[in-house]
Amino acid sequence: MSRPGGDLRARLPELPALEALPALEAALAGRGVAVLGAPPGSGKTTTLPLALLSAPWLAGQRILLLEPRRVAARAAAARMASLLGESVGQTVGYQIRFDRRVGPDTRLEVVTEGILARRLQADPELPGVGLVIFDEFHERSLDADLALALALDVRASLRPELRLLVMSATLDGERVAALLGAGGAPAPRIEAGGRLFPVEIQHRPARGDLPLDEAMSVLIGQALQETAGDVLAFLPGQREIRATERRLAARLPALAVRPLHGELSSEAQDLALRPDAEGRRKIILATTIAQTSLTVEGVSTVVDAGWVRVARFDLGAGTNRLETRRVSRASAEQRAGRAGRLGPGTAYRLWSAEQHGHLAAHDSPEILQADLTRFALELAAWGLHDPAGAALLDPPPAAAWGYARGLLQDLGALDPATGRVLPRGRELLRLPLPPRLARMLLEAGDQGEWAAWLAAVLETSELDADPDLLGRVLALRAGRGEPGLLRRVQESVRQFRRQLSTPDAGADPAEALPRLLALAYPERLAQRREGLRSGQRAGEREVAYRCADGGEARLPEHAPLAREPWLAIAHWTVEGALRRVRAAVALAPAQLLATQAARLRVEEVVRWDEAQAAVLAERQHRIGALVLEAQTLREPSPETQARVLELLLKGLRGRGPSALPWTEASRSWQARVASLAHWQPEAGWPAVADEDLMARLESWLAPWLDGCSRLSHLERVDLLSALQSQLESDQQRRLGRLAPTHCEVPTGNRYALDYRPGQAPVLEVKLQELFGLRQGPSVCEGRVPVVLHLLSPGRKPVAVTSDLASFWQRGYFEVRKDLRGRYPRHPWPDDPLSAPPTARAKPRG
Numbered sequence: 001m002s003r004p005g006g007d008l009r010a011r012l013p014e015l016p017a018l019e020a021l022p023a024l025e026a027a028l029a030g031r032g033v034a035v036l037g038a039p040p041g042s043g044k045t046t047t048l049p050l051a052l053l054s055a056p057w058l059a060g061q062r063i064l065l066l067e068p069r070r071v072a073a074r075a076a077a078a079r080m081a082s083l084l085g086e087s088v089g090q091t092v093g094y095q096i097r098f099d100r101r102v103g104p105d106t107r108l109e110v111v112t113e114g115i116l117a118r119r120l121q122a123d124p125e126l127p128g129v130g131l132v133i134f135d136e137f138h139e140r141s142l143d144a145d146l147a148l149a150l151a152l153d154v155r156a157s158l159r160p161e162l163r164l165l166v167m168s169a170t171l172d173g174e175r176v177a178a179l180l181g182a183g184g185a186p187a188p189r190i191e192a193g194g195r196l197f198p199v200e201i202q203h204r205p206a207r208g209d210l211p212l213d214e215a216m217s218v219l220i221g222q223a224l225q226e227t228a229g230d231v232l233a234f235l236p237g238q239r240e241i242r243a244t245e246r247r248l249a250a251r252l253p254a255l256a257v258r259p260l261h262g263e264l265s266s267e268a269q270d271l272a273l274r275p276d277a278e279g280r281r282k283i284i285l286a287t288t289i290a291q292t293s294l295t296v297e298g299v300s301t302v303v304d305a306g307w308v309r310v311a312r313f314d315l316g317a318g319t320n321r322l323e324t325r326r327v328s329r330a331s332a333e334q335r336a337g338r339a340g341r342l343g344p345g346t347a348y349r350l351w352s353a354e355q356h357g358h359l360a361a362h363d364s365p366e367i368l369q370a371d372l373t374r375f376a377l378e379l380a381a382w383g384l385h386d387p388a389g390a391a392l393l394d395p396p397p398a399a400a401w402g403y404a405r406g407l408l409q410d411l412g413a414l415d416p417a418t419g420r421v422l423p424r425g426r427e428l429l430r431l432p433l434p435p436r437l438a439r440m441l442l443e444a445g446d447q448g449e450w451a452a453w454l455a456a457v458l459e460t461s462e463l464d465a466d467p468d469l470l471g472r473v474l475a476l477r478a479g480r481g482e483p484g485l486l487r488r489v490q491e492s493v494r495q496f497r498r499q500l501s502t503p504d505a506g507a508d509p510a511e512a513l514p515r516l517l518a519l520a521y522p523e524r525l526a527q528r529r530e531g532l533r534s535g536q537r538a539g540e541r542e543v544a545y546r547c548a549d550g551g552e553a554r555l556p557e558h559a560p561l562a563r564e565p566w567l568a569i570a571h572w573t574v575e576g577a578l579r580r581v582r583a584a585v586a587l588a589p590a591q592l593l594a595t596q597a598a599r600l601r602v603e604e605v606v607r608w609d610e611a612q613a614a615v616l617a618e619r620q621h622r623i624g625a626l627v628l629e630a631q632t633l634r635e636p637s638p639e640t641q642a643r644v645l646e647l648l649l650k651g652l653r654g655r656g657p658s659a660l661p662w663t664e665a666s667r668s669w670q671a672r673v674a675s676l677a678h679w680q681p682e683a684g685w686p687a688v689a690d691e692d693l694m695a696r697l698e699s700w701l702a703p704w705l706d707g708c709s710r711l712s713h714l715e716r717v718d719l720l721s722a723l724q725s726q727l728e729s730d731q732q733r734r735l736g737r738l739a740p741t742h743c744e745v746p747t748g749n750r751y752a753l754d755y756r757p758g759q760a761p762v763l764e765v766k767l768q769e770l771f772g773l774r775q776g777p778s779v780c781e782g783r784v785p786v787v788l789h790l791l792s793p794g795r796k797p798v799a800v801t802s803d804l805a806s807f808w809q810r811g812y813f814e815v816r817k818d819l820r821g822r823y824p825r826h827p828w829p830d831d832p833l834s835a836p837p838t839a840r841a842k843p844r845g
Contacts, residue, residue, distance in 0.1 A: 008050065008051070008053065008054055008084075009021075009051050009054065011083070011084075012047050012050060012051060012083060013043070013047065013083070015042060015043025015047050015193075016038070016042040016043060016192060016193025017038050017042040017043040017044040017047055017048055017192040017193060018043070018047055018048070018051065018193075019192060019193040020036060020038070020048070020190050020191065020192040020193070021048065021051050021052075023188070023190045024036060024048065024052075024165070024190055025052070025055055027187075027188035027190060028052070028055070028057065028131070028163045028165065029055070029056075029057050031187060031188055032155070032160070032161070032162070032163045032164070033155075033163065033164045033165070033180040033181070033187040033188075034164075034165050034166075034180075034187055034188050034189075034190060035165075035166050035167075035173045035176050035177045035180065035187055035188070035189045035190070036048070036165060036166070036167045036168075036190050036191075036192060037167075037168060037169075037173050037189070037190070037191050037192065038167065038168075038169060038191070038192030038193070039169055039192075039333075039337065040169045040333065040334050040336075040337020040338070040340070041197065041337045041338075041340045041341045042169075042192050042193055044135075044167050044169075044192055045065075045067075045076050045135050045136075045167075046076060046079045046080050046083065047083075048133075048167075049063055049065050049080065049108055049133055050080055050083065050084070050092075050108065052131065053091075053107055053108060057130070057163070058130045058131060059130065060107075061107075061128055061129060061130030061131070062106070062107050062108065062109060062128055062129050062130065063107065063108045063109070063129075063130065063131045063132075063133060064109055064111060064116060064126075064129055064131070064132045064133065065108060065109070065110045065111070065133045065135060066110075066111060066112070066113050066116055066132065066133065066134050066135055066144065066147065067110055067111070067112060067113070067135055067136065068112070068113060068135075068136050068139045068141055068144065069112070069262065069289050070096040070097065070099075070112055070262065071260075071262070071269045071289050071290075072136075072289070073094050073095075073096050073110045073111065073112055074094055074096065074099070074110075074266065074269075075273060076094075076110050076135075077092050077093060077094035077101070077110040080092045080108065080110075088101050089101040089102060089103045089106065090103055090105055090106065091105060091106065091107055091108060092106065092107075092108045092109075092110070093106040093108075093109050093110070094109065094110040094111065095109060095110075095111045095112075095115055096111070096112050096115070097112070097114075097115075097432065097495075098491045098492075098495065099266065112143070113134075113141055113143035113144045113146075113147050114143040114147075114432070116132070116143075116147040116151070117143060117146050117147045117150060117378060118432075120147070120150045120151065120154065120382075121150075121378070121381055121382065121429065124150075124154050124158055125154070125158055125159055126151075126154065126159070126162065129162070130161075130162070130163060131162075131163045131164075131165065132151055132162065132163070132164050132165070133165045133166075133167060134147070134148055134164070134165070134166045134167065135167050135168075136167070136168060136169070137166045137167065137168045137176065138168040138169065138330065138362070138363075139363070140363070140365030140366060140367070140393070141366050142366040142367055142370055142372075142374075142375050145365065145366070145367050145392055145393065145394075146375060146378055146379070148164075148166070148179075148391070149379075149390040149391045149392055150382060151164055152164070152179075152180070152391040153382070153390070153391065156182075164180060166180065169333075169334055169337070172362070173189045174186070174189070175393055176393065177189045179391055179392075179393055197340040197341070197342070197343050197344045197345065198340060198344050198345075199302075199336050199337065199339045199340040199344070199345045199346065199347050200344075200345070200346045200347070201336060201346075201347050201349065202346060202347065202348045202349065203349050203351065203352050203353045203356065204219055204222070204348050204349065204350060205350065205351050205352045205355070206218070206219065206350055211243075212235075212236075212240055212243075212244075212305060212307070213240055213243035213244040213246075213247055214247060215305075215350060216233060216235065216240075216244050216303065216305050216350065217244055217247040217248050217251060219303050219348055219350055220233055220244075220248065220283060220303050221251065221252065222348070223301050223303050223346070223348050224252070224255070224281065224283075226346070227300060227301045227345075227346050228300065229281070229298055229299060229300035229301060229345075230275075230281055230282040230283070230284065230296070230297075230298040230299045230300070230301070231281075231282070231283045231284070231299070231301045231302075231303055232284045232286060232290060232296055232299045232301070232302050232303070232338050232339070233283060233284065233285050233286065233302070233303040233304075233305070234286055234287070234288070234290070234302070234303070234304045234305055234335050235285055235286070235287065235305050235307070236287070236305065236307040236308055236309040236324050237261075237287060237309040237322075237324070238259075238261055238263065238287070240305070241259050241261060241285045241286075241287070242259075244285055245257050245259060245285055248283060248285075252283075254280065255280055255281050255282070255283055256276040256278070256280045256281070256282045256283070257282075257283045257285065258271060258272035258282060258283070258284050258285070259272065259284075259285050259286075260272040260273075260284050260285065260286035260287070260289060260290055261286065261287045261289055262287070262289055263460065263482075263484045263485050263488055264484040265483065265484055265487045265488075268483075268484060272284050272286070272296075273296050273297065274297060275297050275298050282298060284296060284299070287309070288308055288331070290338065296338065296341075297342070298342075299338060299339065299341070299342070299345075300339055300342065300343055300344070300345040300346070301339055301345060301346050301347075301348070302335055302336055302338050302339040302345070302346070302347040302348065303347075303348045303350070304327075304332060304335045304336070304347065304348065304349050304350065305350050306326060306327055306332070306349060306350050306351045307324055307325065307326060307327065308324070308325060308326075308327050308331065308363075309322055309323070309324050309325075310322070310323055310325065310363075310369070311323075311369075311370060311371075312369045312370070313369060313370050313371040313372075313400060314574045315399055315400060315403055318403070318407075318523065318549070319371075319571070319572065319574070320370070320371055321573055321574045322573070326359055326360070327359065327363075328359055328360045328361060328362050328363045329356065329359045329360070329361055329362075330361060330362045330363065331363055332349065332356070332359065335347070336349075365393070365394055367392065367394050367396050368394055368396075368397060371400075371404070371434070372396050372400050372401055372403075372404040373403075373404040373407050373408060373434060373435050373436075374434055374435055375396070375404070376401065376404040376405055376408060377408055377413055377414075377421065377425055377428060377429060377435055378429065380408070380413075380414055380419065380420065380421040380425065381421045381425065381426060381429055385418075385419035385420070387401060405419070407435070407436075408425065408435060411424070411425075411428070411435055411436070411439050412424040412425075412439075413425030413428055413435060424442075427442055428442070430499065431496065431499060431500075432495075433455060433459070436520040436521065437455045437458060437459075437520055439519060439520065440454070440455060440516050440517075440519045440520040441455055441496055441500060441502075442500070443519055444502070444516060444519075446503055446506060446507065447505075447506075447507050447512040447515065447516060448497070448500060448502025448503055449493075449497065449502050449503065449504055449505040450473075450505050450507065450509055450512040450513060450516060451496075451502070451512075451516050452492075452493045452496040452497050452500075452502055453473050453476070453477055453489070453493055454469075454473060454513060454516055454517070454570075455492070455496060456476075456488075456489040456490075456492035456493045456496065457469070457472055457473050457476060457489055458570055458571065458583070459489075459492060460485060460488070460489070466559075467555065467559060467561055467581045467582055467583055467584050468560065468561060468584075468585075469513065469517075469570055469583040469584055469585050470509060470510060470513055470585045470586070472583070473509065473513065474509060476489050476490075510585075510586070511591065513568070513585045514568040514585050514586070514587040514588070514591045514592075514595070515591060515594070515595045517568035517569070517570050517585060518568055518587075518591075518592070518595040518596060519595070520570075521568070521569065521570060522548060522596065522599065522623075522624070523547065523548045523549035523624060524547055524548065524549070524553075524568065524569040524570070524572075525547065525548045525566070525567070525568055525569070525587065525592065525596070525623065525624070525626060526545035526546060526547045526548070526553055526566070526567045526568075526569055526584075526626075527545060527546050527565065527566055527626050527627075528543060528544075528545055528562075528564065528565045528566070528567075529543075529544045529545060529546055529552075531544075532544075532557060533554065540556065540557075541556075541557040542554040542555060542556055542557060542562075543555050543556075543557055543559075543562040545567055545569075545581075546625060546626065547569070547579075547624075547625065547626075548623055548624030548625055548626050549624060549625065550624070550625040551579060552578075552579065553567075553569060553572050553579040553580070553581050554578060554579065554580055554581065555580075555581045555584075561581070561584055561586065564586040564587075566586065566587040566588065566589060566592060567581070567584045567585070567586060567587055568584060568585050568586075568587045569581055569583070569584040570582075570583040570584060570585075571583040589628065592623065592626075592628070593628070596623045599623050599624065600621060600622070600623055600628075601621075601622050601623070602619065602620070602621055602622075603619075603620055603622055604617070604618070604619055604620075604633060604636075604637075604640060605617075605618050605619075605620045605622075605630075606618075606640055606643040606644055606647060607647070608647045608648075608650060608651045610651075610654075612710070613651065613655070613710060613711040613712065614651075614709055614710035614711070614712075615644045615647045615648050615651065615709045615710070616630075616632075616709075617632065617633040617636050617640055617643075617644055617709070618630040618631060618632055618633060619631045619633055644709050645702060645705060645708075648705065648708060648709060648710075648711075649697045649698060649701070649702065649705075651711065652694075652697065652711060652714075653694055653697065655711065656694070657690035657691075657693065657694055659711055659714070660693075660714065660719060661714050661715050661717060661719050662719065663719065663720065665720050666719045666720040666723055668741060668752070668755065669720060669723055669724065670688050670693075670723065671755035671756060671757060672735060672739040672741070672755045673685055673686065673688045673727070673735065673739075674687075674688050674689060674755075674757035675739060675755045675756070675757050675758075675759075675761070676735065676738055676739050676780065677757075678757055678758050679780050679783060679784055680738075680780070684731075685731070686726045686727070688723070688726070689757070693723075699726075700722055700723065700725055700726050701717075701722050703722075703725070704717050704718070704721070704722045704725075705717065738779060738780050738781060739753075739755065739761075739779055739780065740753065740779065741753060743763050743777050743786065745765055745769045745770060745773070745837070746769060746770060746771065746772050746773050746837040747769045747837045747838070749769060751763055751764065751765055753779070753786065759787075760784050760785060760786060760787045760802060761779060761784070761786050761787065762786070762787045762788075762789055763777065763786050763787070763788055763789065764789045764791060765788065765789070765790065765791065766790075766791045766792070766793060766795070767790040767791065767792070767798060767799070767815070767819075768793065768826065768827075768837060768838045769837050769838070770788075770790070770804065770832075770837060771829065771832045771833075771835040771836060771837040771838065772832070772833060772834070772835060772836060772837055773804065773833075773837070774804070774805055774808075774833060775804055775805055776788055776801070776802065776803065776804035776805075785802040785803070786802065787800065787801075787802045788800065788801050788802065788804060788807075790807075790815075792819060792822070792823065793819075793823050793826050794823075798815050798818070798819065799811055799815055808832055808833060812832055816828045826838070
């Protein structure tokens with residue numbers, strides 16, 4: 001077995017990154033920290049760590065090299081071991097989840113970022129480790145930020161001789177150097193040589209109407225015609241990879257198409273990275289897993305869809321949602337660099353050069369958009385209750401941090417008074433899971449095997465379209481499913497059961513899974529609501545479920561689960577204000593009571609029911625917002641009665657003035673008072689327009705609503721009396737005198753006056769009934785003349801006047817000519833003032 005000795009550096013390939021070695025050694029020997037910037041393809045990942053093994057200050061200690069992904073960690077270890085002519089596990093080893101290849105002679109260990117954080121929590125001094133290298137730090141995962149913060153704390157308080165190196169291809173090195181620095185002096189920044197080979201960039205935007213998988217298959221076909229060698233294509237996720245793979249298999253059957261993503265087995269990932277055994281040209285369809293730290297043999301062409309799928313924490317929904325978004329310019333540069341690792345290459349981009357200029361410069365770090373619950377627990381276990389005390393490039397958002405701390409307190413992981421981690425919190429950290437799922441495993445009891453299967457399935461990043469979680473768990477446990485997914489789930493189950501020594505499954509899974517989900521996600525228990533809602537597509541209908549947190553989740557009407565009255569929901573996607581169920585199991589009310597007895601509350605609830613237009617006062621048995629049983633309160637307390645009245649008035653305002661039981665008399669009263677307020681602004685008449693009345697319901701209507709809880713009960717309210725209660729007794733007397741409801745004419749008949757606020761009142765009367773009347777009537781003590789709408793004997797309008805005297809002198813004789821012809825049997829005197837009034841018909845009303 002060869003050992004890295006004095007001739008090691010001479011055996012390393014001549015790659016540009018090695019030009020930075022002298023400056024890097026000097027910085028690490030002196031300050032002990034450094035920031036290295038090196039473009040993609042420069043060889044920094046596989047040559048510099050090996051070269052540093054012989055540094056005198058390392059003194060036989062090990063180097064830990066952190067990689068953001070498992071496939072990158074394994075590939076980097078394999079590449080470095082091959083440069084030494086060894087097998088992995090000798091001088092160079094690795095440790096990732098479910099896989100560890102490290103021997104007694106290992107001096108350079110490649111690990112994923114989360115593993116370093118767990119090692120530091122177990123033993124903060126990191127015995128035997130002299131240098132920690134953070135590779136591809138620009139990706140800014142939560143694990144990387146956490147591991148660097150903990151390592152800097154170790155260096156500051158426990159091991160000042162521990163050396164730290166942060167490396168990246170695309171990073172704001174100035175900020176990182178300031179973070180690593182001490183005493184106001186930033187860490188040394190070193191720039192390595194350029195990319196080994198040039199890469200030509202081709203912008204080839206697709207037609208807007210093409211699906212992504214079709215556009216990519218077309219562009220890959222063009223790349224195959226225009227270039228030689230294998231093609232590495234970047235797509236946002238497994239769904240797009242599968243769709244593109246199907247199109248390419250039909251279009252290019254002679255080529256080898258290889259998927260590459262994190263759910264695949266190590267063997268399948270290695271198959272994608274190696275040359276095809278039959279010598280065929282190869283097309284690798286990859287997620288961001290292939291963006292960094294990988295040299296894929298034979299690849300000289302990159303085809304980039306320009307999209308990435310990331311998890312973003314939705315604070316309102318309390319869950320991560322997967323978003324497909326445009327890559328940043330930095331990511332696009334890294335992807336293009338994959339084409340220049342082994343020779344000159346070409347990168348095809350499925351967007352225009354103009355669009356490229358509008359891309360974000362860098363990707364947003366996870367700490368600004370991810371669920372911080374486990375991150376907060378890790379810091380608390382380290383003794384940091386405030387993120388301001390940690391060496392972080394970006395502070396976590398206050399709202400997300402507060403949510404995480406609150407949830408950890410609810411889970412019994414943190415002391416609410418001191419913020420310190422409790423024993424339950426340290427138990428949760430033992431499991432490589434989000435705290436919710438870790439709690440589910442810890443409290444599963446004799447259902448531990450089902451909990452292990454459930455946690456393993458829920459860990460998968462991309463769930464199937466079918467939301468039937470029970471069916472999915474049973475299928476995978478029976479060995480049915482996509483091989484890569486099945487392998488990962490089975491490995492997770494073995495790990496969880498080994499850590500917790502769980503018994504074999506005994507309970508009925510249909511009973512176990514709802515209980516387990518209720519432990520992990522109590523706020524996602526849901527009850528089916530009546531009626532259907534419109535869906536995203538025209539004609540689609542959905543079933544809505546009220547959730548324990550008060551929100552709503554939906555399922556397509558055709559989904560079998562949509563027939564279930566109760567659900568325990570594990571995952572949903574959030575689209576605007578809508579939640580769409582991605583994974584759930586049916587729940588029986590008895591299970592709900594059995595699992596949530598501690599959360600059951602009996603409350604007196606007063607609420608407005610819009611559908612019934614009523615205030616419901618009930619004694620409810622509730623779990624969160626879910627009502628298991630409701631009984632009408634027969635004898636509500638005075639406080640409850642006051643609340644009923646408050647909500648009834650609120651509901652009335654929502655319906656508007658038309659919901660009041662108006663009558664002709666009450667509308668007339670409103671118009672009379674409003675008219676006087678207009679004519680006599682100094683007299684203190686109340687404002688009684690609709691909007692004014694609705695604003696003052698509490699003062700004039702509320703005293704008349706005793707015993708009312710529904711809008712339909714308003715029909716028994718004497719609205720006119722309620723309105724009149726706004727007037728003092730003197731005002732009521734003046735109202736009758738100043739704005740009378742009726743007017744008597746010379747025939748002795750009385751007719752209603754029609755009041756309209758801001759205008760003179762109107763009186764409709766037959767012309768003949770006014771014979772002998774010299775002046776027309778008036779109101780408001782003679783200040784406002786009444787407008788007369790004069791009618792024919794057949795009650796047809798013939799004239800309008802507010803000056804009757806002038807009408808007799810001028811207008812009457814013109815009207816008389818027409819009326820004499822139409823009504824010859826009626827008297828039409830030459831002098832209407834001396835003629836007696838006539839009316840053959842009794843007045844209406």
